[in-house]
Amino acid sequence: MQDLGLRQPRIxxxxxxxxxxxxIEAVLxxxxxxxxxxxxxxxxWAxxxxxxxxERFCMFNDDVKVTAGVALAGLLGTVREQG
Incomplete structure (x- = not known):
């Protein structure tokens, strides 16, 4: 298998x-x-x-907000099932 990516340190x-x-400036x-x-x-970096x-624009990070949203949905579903 061939190696992928550049062999150099990340910035x-x-x-x-x-x-x-x-x-971000270019997109906005x-x-x-x-x-x-x-x-x-x-x-x-997340x-x-x-x-x-x-505070500058509408954004989200899936590693932070989506994970929290899934956890919250699980908790709400559990509470609903428990009555």
């Missing part, structure tokens, strides 16, 4: 966030009412990006 810190900032310039889904970001952007 980190402010360099990483500046790339995300640039992308082109589509101001866009909903942005952050899909499968590393967990160490909460940072959510906190950084959630």
């Amino acid at each position: 980190e810190g402010e360099e990483y966030l500046s790339i995300i900032d640039e992308f 310039t082109r589509w101001p009412k866009a909903i942005v889904q952050f899909e499968d970001f590393q967990m160490k 909460f940072k990006t959510l906190k950084r952007y959630q």
Whole structure:
């Protein structure tokens, strides 16, 4: 099997966030009412990006909000079954 991806360290810190900032600005310039889904970001970035952007535009991170939503749905379903 052939290796996939670049064999180099991932970018980190402010360099990483500046790339995300640039992308977000481009999306919102082109589509101001866009909903942005952050899909499968590393967990160490999930909460940072959510906190950084959630007041600026409509966005969600599936690793954070969807997981919480599924857990809440399970709890509500259990409560409903218990009466």
